[in-house]
Amino acid sequence: MVYIPLDSSRESSVALLREGNTFISTRCERYDTDIFRARLMMEKTICLRGEAAARLFYDEQRFTREGAAPGLLVKTLFGVGGVQGLDGEAHRVRKRMFMDLMSDADIKELTHFAVEEWQQAIKSWQRQTQVVLHSAVQRIHFRAACRWAGVPVDEDAVDTRCAEQAAMIDGAGGVASRHWQARRARKHSEAWMAALVEQVRGNRIQVDEDRALFRVSWHRDVQGDLLKPQVAAVELLNLLRPTVAIARFVTFAALALHEHPGWHETLRQDDTWLEPFVQEVRRLYGFFPFLAARVREDFEWNGYRFPKGGRVMLDLFGTNRDPRSWAQPDEFRPERYEREAINAYNFIPQGGGEHAVNHRCPGEWFTIALIKEGVRQLTRHMTYEVPQQDLRIDWSRMPIIPESRFVIASIRPTATP
């Protein structure tokens, strides 16, 4: 049996909160390893990084997600009873519901709604001195997602409901007020969504049968039962909240366009480089840093012992910047994809493995489509200035965001090229 290096601190949670995204990779470099043990959130945890570790982590025979996610995340980001904590057949049945909602027609329709919302927003931005891009795009995505899902929202409730989605995302890795805000937001949002589910079931509101609100409300679990309204609410929020979260990637795309003006010009011309540009935004600015699972039964891997019930954490942040997979990993270089190959375990900003089988994010196609649309809008449908502001990224913050949230000014719509 091979010794797994032990992080020197008796309890490393404080260091995790202090260092944030780089916590695992810093230690992997310090101990010259892809695996180490640490005590995190009062529990012995094995931390892993890199492509080979990701392949292991997504081996369903070896790991379960049940009871793996830290309570703080469940109460803010995930919610109780959602797909993230299911295993085996129960997971597969629930996951199919999500996968069925991600058809090409769904991607096209969501993008179409987003385009309409962008066009309307850009017109209104002309009258404003400045716009904070991150919150403005959250609103665009929220409205587009609600239209796509068939979720009715009163016009005067849009800002509050959108802010709740944003708070759940932003509070996920936070403590103190950020954490409590996220919990309150989840409570209010779940109550809103659960009431809608009851109205659909009681035929008190009319929703098209293809809409997510209808499909989730009438989804039956592995036993053939309808989901509890609270669980259906969690799953509907698993569609709305992350679509709002894509605004973070659009904000980082705007930052990349600003820092690399050559790309702004290239992308303004046509879509040739759009996909690699978007992939590089997702790789470098992935804002979901780690994932947790539990060991099903004792096993050994490369001589290391994994004890039954033990918690394991996979480093998404570090794997996406692993120099064994990526040349000059900290540099923004969309052209790298001409030579460097993506696979389901080295490029994992939204998890790895197979979408239908593993827990890999079913929203990757929505994400890529909406970042692409954001880039098209920023480069082709408007002009703007980027005033002096603090664009630094605090890598210890989870989730990351430029300090100023990317402020733009002197916004003018441009005629469609």
Ligand code: HEM
């Ligand atoms: C799962 C990230 C967008 C729905 C995940 C996971 C990550 C992730 C890291 C966990 C993978 C794992 O446990 O192995 C992101 C990021 C997004 C995003 C960074 C961009 C903002 C979306 C969108 C949707 C979505 C747009 C739906 C419309 C889900 C669901 C799961 C999930 C339902 C749970 C899947 C499962 O447990 O099987 N996402 N996601 N996500 N994501 Fe996303």
